[in-house]
Amino acid sequence: MTSSFPEIRQFIDGEWRRGSGTSAETVLDPATARPLTEFAHAGLDDVDAALDAAGRSATGWRATAPEERYRVLRRAADLLRARIDTAVPVLSREQGKPLAESRAELEGSAAILDWYAEEGRRAYGRIVPGAPGSRLMVVQEPVGPVAAFTPWNFPATTVTRKVGAALAAGCTIVIKASEETPATAVAVFECLAQAGLPAGVANLVLGNPAQISERLLKSPVIRKVSLTGSIGVGRVLGHLAVENDLVTTMELGGNAPVIVFDDVDVDAVAIACATAKFRNAGQVCNVPSRFYVHERVADRFVERVVEFARKLRVGPGVEVDSQMGALANARRRDVMAGFVDDALAHGATIHDVGRLPGDDGFFFAPTVVADVPDDAKIMREEVFGPIVPVARFSDTDDVIRRANDTTYGLGSFVFTESLDLATRVSDALEAGMVGVNTTVLSRTETPFGGIKASGHGYESGIEGLEAYMRRKAILQHSPLRSV
Template sequence: MQTFPEIRQFIDGAWRRGSGTTAETVVDPATARPLTEFAHAGEADIDAALAAAGRSATPWRHTAPQERYRILRRAAELLRARVDTAAPILSLEQGKPLAESRAEIAVSADILDWYAEEGRRAYGRIVPGAPGTRLMVVAEPIGPVAAFTPWNFPATTVARKVGGALAAGCTIVIKASEETPATAVAVFECLEEAGLPPGVANLVLGIPAQISERLLKSPVIRKVSLTGSIGVGRALGHLAVDHDLVTTMELGGNAPVIVFDDVDVDAVAQACAIAKFRNSGQVCNVPSRFYVHERVVDRFVERVAAFAAALCVGPGVEPTTQMGALANRRRLDVMGGFVDDARARGATVHDVGSRPAGDGYFFAPTVISDVPDDAKIMTDEVFGPIVPVARFSDTDDVIRRANDTTYGLGSFVFTESLERATMVSDALEAGMVGVNTVVLSRTETPFGGIKASGHGYESGIEGLEAYMRRKAILQHPPLRSA
């Protein structure tokens, strides 16, 4: 039986119990039973983390990139070596299947590797000038970072923020999700054992509003990085503006998928279904709103429904599970609301999937066809295992419908036509577009959105640059009297 680790704060290179007066119960979504309880971070803990990040900022900035590289590479190696223990813990506290947890741990190690390498390539440039002058643009770390990560990918989101900040020469205080704390602890254990100096990276776990307000009002912090909801993004954005902080915000999405009638429908339907039901649909950048050409829409719905009906839904830690529970109880009511609203608006609900008995937070994989554009499931971020399908016939009209959203994280198009793929991908309003693929997240490419989905990027060279500032140095010969 998998034992669940003790949850502690990591501050100034030491593990400590939170000093807060309240506590958090970590729940297994598959059973609704408690896994552990831990004390929240108190004000003293937050202040200690801030002091450590501030004190360590200059020494870490002056640490050679080669040494920062060595530490991050070693942390990546340790994380890979612990996949057999880290993945079950991730599945226990978050709910996703073991195969997905193992993949997330592996990708998180790859992210640390990528940033380790890229930190050695934070190049500046020399600008041509008059003889005897030097016009330089140099890259510098932006300073101590406050970062906030969600519960849906508790390893990769922590790795992205820690990797980018540390490789750039920044110190960091991370408030990881209090609902999935053990995965963040596992990542920080690897950083500690890799030789990270005390105070460079700090982990605090507790009441989100209390931690965020105290961090962002501190003169120590110079940058904010958030992966979360639009509401939280706006709240932190106001605090950031008030305190002149640079921000990176990844605030979710509701990605449109346009499927034309020239595709292999069975292949596209299967790819879309696999992507949509991954992590029980709790993914911000997966296919979400499906617009399928009227000539192939019935076949598409049939194939996705068949896939959903065959899914083995159960506890993430069981080897046969293909889709796990939702991460928390509140998501169940939200999913039910989407289905009821679509049905009331005339859509057809295909009750094709099943859920196991018990108190776990399971929601059966569901397919809904002929969904009107004004249904909540087409206008709001779904974040669950529901596939809403609408039909289209006109290309210009479906592009308009796809773009008619406040979100702008990802979009997808499936077609055999190179001309159409080029035209539609250029017309879609999103930070990332997948053409004949359901994958938008790569370690080497920028990840981020536009409109209400946020601003700034993680991953790729842009992910490193997000933690750096550029300084122009215009150097002339000494001034002398004639």
């Protein structure tokens, strides 16, 4: 164990406590596969205490003025920024990503809290014209206590998106953060607690996912579920939500197509795509994933991505010169090897171009796979790792069909210098978000969400706040009197 690693505790009803569960979690360093710390899981008594706290404090937080919610969230954002130098290495150690990426994530998470602090003061309703003496109003209200579930790939971003939106809307919340990256969630909650958040308004439980999720979603306290996770988990929670009449927001991953036309600056586009794809060792749901490159420029595109990958410094995230860290866990490494083997069996050409720092940890070499057929697993399933699969195309209508031939629908990308092609293709792509000549789909100010198996609902933007609110129509008329 690493003695300097933060202590992991549950945050329930305004207090830090040791989990009362009978099982425990060992948090591993992805770069070494060695333990960082161990903590006791939350028991069902802890989950029930969090539910009781969220339910008991719901009325008071709902009645709290938006200006006070604003002040709490802004103070939490300021505290997170003030502690960023301490939080950055912790995030890199437990998740594996390089220090620069951890810093960017934490800075972005503080900005998310700022955004929702401000947006919560603009949860406007509307007045509808009616007969004289009447008032027809539509008001927005908090949906009620929320159960939220966050993954390990962005342990600060996903927590602050859900906490920030829920608190700004006037909802209380219980978050089950990833047990593989718990220290970052703890750091965020420390900032919330010290910012003056009333006891019980936000609660953090860490432990057995199946046990905790079932307890939360079967409770009459919870009125909404927000999940960032896999399709499989989404379906399980979705069934529980339907059985208990819960509102849901589901962000369930993707396998984003990238269409690169032959009129682009190929070198610039290849470098941009490779930079995005290898960020966080490819463990990002909304990055370019399936590359369809026009046959006239496909060879050059592959060549430039291979050159980029060969120069990429792969190493422990806490080392300042590392540009790509380890995968988060051993199972992800094994899945990557399976994708490569399957692509090879389908006749693809493998460019295993990365250099690994050694035999320790969960590293996987940056890999480029050329001339991949559409029926290879890597083109059909979410990869979530540092592999760039490239296929060729010649016809625009055909490549749009191939791009849309997927169960996923989170993000899509198109690169072209033609305004006509940009408009036509972005309109035709079936996805919740489309990037035109950019690899960035996630902005605090714009909605983030998918369609089809990638989920439903939105985070970020005004839509992210509205996801935690319900609309009520109030039709008010003059008192009734006898003639």
